[in-house]
Amino acid sequence: MSLLSVESLSKTFQTPSGPVHALRDVSLSVERGECLAVVGESGSGKTTLANMILGILAATSGTIRFDGRELPVRRGPEHRRAIQLVQQNPLSSLNPKRSIGASVRLGLDTYGIGARSERWARVEAALEEVGLPGEMRRRGPSGLSGGQRQRVGIARALACDPELLVLDEPTSALDVLVQARVLRLLNELRAEKRLTYVFITHDLAVVRNVADRVAVFKSGELVETGETARIFTAPEHPYTRSLIGAVPVVDEDELQLRNTLAGEQ
Amino acid sequence: MSALLDIRDLRLGFKGLRGITEVLHGIDLAIAAGERVALVGESGSGKSVTARIILGLLQEARAARVSGAVEFDGRDISTMPARQRAKLRGTEMSMIFQDPTSSLNPTFTIGRQFAEVMRRRQPEMSREACDRRASEMLAEVSIPDPARVLSAYPFQLSGGMNQRVMIAMALVNHPKLLLADEPGTALDVSVQALTLRLMHDLVERHGTAVLFISHNLGVVREFADRVYVIYRGRIVEEGPTRALFDNPGHAYTRALMSAVPRITGAGLPEVPEVSDDFLAPMVRHTGGAA
Numbered sequence: 116m117s118l119l120s121v122e123s124l125s126k127t128f129q130t131p132s133g134p135v136h137a138l139r140d141v142s143l144s145v146e147r148g149e150c151l152a153v154v155g156e157s158g159s160g161k162t163t164l165a166n167m168i169l170g171i172l173a174a175t176s177g178t179i180r181f182d183g184r185e186l187p188v189r190r191g192p193e194h195r196r197a198i199q200l201v202q203q204n205p206l207s208s209l210n211p212k213r214s215i216g217a218s219v220r221l222g223l224d225t226y227g228i229g230a231r232s233e234r235w236a237r238v239e240a241a242l243e244e245v246g247l248p249g250e251m252r253r254r255g256p257s258g259l260s261g262g263q264r265q266r267v268g269i270a271r272a273l274a275c276d277p278e279l280l281v282l283d284e285p286t287s288a289l290d291v292l293v294q295a296r297v298l299r300l301l302n303e304l305r306a307e308k309r310l311t312y313v314f315i316t317h318d319l320a321v322v323r324n325v326a327d328r329v330a331v332f333k334s335g336e337l338v339e340t341g342e343t344a345r346i347f348t349a350p351e352h353p354y355t356r357s358l359i360g361a362v363p364v365v366d367e368d369e370l371q372l373r374n375t376l377a378g379e380q
Numbered sequence: 381m382s383a384l385l386d387i388r389d390l391r392l393g394f395k396g397l398r399g400i401t402e403v404l405h406g407i408d409l410a411i412a413a414g415e416r417v418a419l420v421g422e423s424g425s426g427k428s429v430t431a432r433i434i435l436g437l438l439q440e441a442r443a444a445r446v447s448g449a450v451e452f453d454g455r456d457i458s459t460m461p462a463r464q465r466a467k468l469r470g471t472e473m474s475m476i477f478q479d480p481t482s483s484l485n486p487t488f489t490i491g492r493q494f495a496e497v498m499r500r501r502q503p504e505m506s507r508e509a510c511d512r513r514a515s516e517m518l519a520e521v522s523i524p525d526p527a528r529v530l531s532a533y534p535f536q537l538s539g540g541m542n543q544r545v546m547i548a549m550a551l552v553n554h555p556k557l558l559l560a561d562e563p564g565t566a567l568d569v570s571v572q573a574l575t576l577r578l579m580h581d582l583v584e585r586h587g588t589a590v591l592f593i594s595h596n597l598g599v600v601r602e603f604a605d606r607v608y609v610i611y612r613g614r615i616v617e618e619g620p621t622r623a624l625f626d627n628p629g630h631a632y633t634r635a636l637m638s639a640v641p642r643i644t645g646a647g648l649p650e651v652p653e654v655s656d657d658f659l660a661p662m663v664r665h666t667g668g669a670a
């Protein structure tokens with residue numbers, strides 16, 4: 116049984132200039148322990164999908180199951196703890212008036228994780244897990260670099276001891292060295308804690324190296340899914356090919372692969 | 381030819397509870413008119429603060445201690461009155477921030493924000509004229525439905541659409557210098573490639589110089605003429621893009637290059653340990669400086 120399954124999910128936003136079909140009839144599933152990458156066009160509904168999985172948005176139609184049970188829009192505390200988000204946008208996701216430690220601790224207090232007396236220690240441990248010094252918890256987010264804030268966001272989700280992490284561009288603000296460390300960390304944590312990831316990103320090179328499977332979106336529709344290796348060697352949908360064909364590359368092997376795939380359009 | 385932007389021995393510290401924290405330790409950086417220069421490096425190494433100093437924003441922050449020369453078009457930004465600095469922003473130089481949602485005003489429509497930007501240069505411009513010009517710019521960054529976007533609030537748009545709006549807004553007044561801080565991060569790779577091509581074209585057509593800050597070395601390789609690598613507030617390597625990528629000379633640059641994930645998929649790269657070599661003296665490639 117899949118940990119997460121999404122069946123015929125659609126979302127339409129009503130706006131003054133007419134309805135926007137952000138997601139149309141999308142079905143997909145994610146196994147426990149798996150990393151599913153969600154890639155595609157800007158504005159194709161990836162964040163909308165994430166928000167429905169998290170219960171932030173109600174679907175227009177369709178269902179979402181978690182561990183076999185249908186998820187209501189209004190989640191109980193257990194589901195809210197079990198499904199955590201690491202956001203695209205590190206600045207707006209941290210309260211500027213709170214110390215970063217207090218932001219990380221919020222989830223622990225809300226879901227009653229750990230004894231009250233040991234929660235600060237847990238906060239520091241979570242910060243250290245993502246490569247930040249524990250004593251940094253006293254600082255506010257405004258004095259941190261973009262990359263440092265992004266790591267705080269990951270620490271905050273991990274501190275809640277989740278089962279499913281929805282990662283919306285979790286490493287795009289990081290330099291590639293720190294990115295590689297965070298991705299390795301995410302890989303280790305996934306293996307160690309049997310975490311499941313829905314990994315939204317525009318960075319296809321990251322996808323190639325961390326995801327088990329890939330789902331490709333365009334204009335609110337799921338146009339292709341498959342094992343990562345297959346997507347990158349024999350993409351079927353023309354849109355998938357055009358995406359891979361546009362990847363910025365740094366070496367000749369990559370250039371060759373890219374041109375071969377793009378050439379088949 | 382003298383540089384459009386000439387930064388010499390730039391230092392920055394932040395005053396905190398426990399004294400001053402030094403962030404930039406004497407940076408030299410120059411950009412010629414129409415040149416595309418990339419600044420890459422560690423998270424937290426001082427790329428965004430450098431851009432904020434060029435814009436004259438940090439000089440006004442109470443906790444910041446800025447010293448050194450920042451000459452733009454022959455005038456020193458650091459010593460200029462605050463009002464003059466403010467006049468340069470959005471007209472002669474403009475910026476695309478790392479995080480579009482924090483720089484777009486959530487309570488105004490995109491159309492209204494465009495009008496405000498355009499009226500900084502042409503105060504008499506009518507709203508209709510602004511909307512027309514804004515639609516053209518939005519179309520140039522491949523926004524499929526400019527009319528909807530102009531009447532939308534930022535929260536009604538996806539992250540990538542907001543980023544494209546920012547780019548269009550930053551270029552609408554034809555600045556001499558564009559500071560682009562992670563401009564493509566939120567875009568899908570096809571739109572990113574398109575946007576970079578657009579920025580590239582505009583640079584050539586209008587002679588706009590660009591300071592391009594990015595973690596994506598593939599993008600940098602395709603976009604920039606010249607590259608500066610920064611580590612912990614010091615420039616560690618500088619050179620023409622090709623030379624620097626083909627033959628990275630500094631230990632930190634080499635570590636960065638080795639950590640880039642590849643679409644050929646050899647697994648996550650081994651992460652080199654932080655080493656004392658990262659603090660070695662700067663490497664300069666010859667034949668490329670402005």
Ligand SMILES: Nc1ncnc2c1ncn2[C@@H]1O[C@H](COP(=O)(O)OP(=O)(O)OP(=O)(O)O)[C@@H](O)[C@H]1O
Nearest residue numbers: 128137157158159160161162163536537538539540
């Ligand atoms: N609250 C809202 N009201 C109206 N339209 C919305 C709202 N949220 C999203 N949309 C629209 O829904 C579509 C999908 O947006 P979404 O944020 O899910 O895209 P995305 O795939 O995450 O894009 P990106 O890669 O740029 O982050 C877009 O056209 C967007 O403008």
Ligand SMILES: Nc1ncnc2c1ncn2[C@@H]1O[C@H](COP(=O)(O)OP(=O)(O)OP(=O)(O)O)[C@@H](O)[C@H]1O
Nearest residue numbers: 258259260261262394403423424425426427428429
């Ligand atoms: N207002 C501030 N007060 C105190 N320290 C600050 C302030 N702004 C930035 N810093 C510090 O200055 C250093 C440089 O920050 P900056 O934002 O320029 O990094 P960056 O190179 O842009 O990093 P990233 O790639 O993660 O965006 C960081 O260590 C940051 O913590």
Ligand SMILES: [Mg+2]
Nearest residue numbers: 161162538539
């Ligand atoms: Mg999104």
Ligand SMILES: [Mg+2]
Nearest residue numbers: 261427428478
């Ligand atoms: Mg920055």
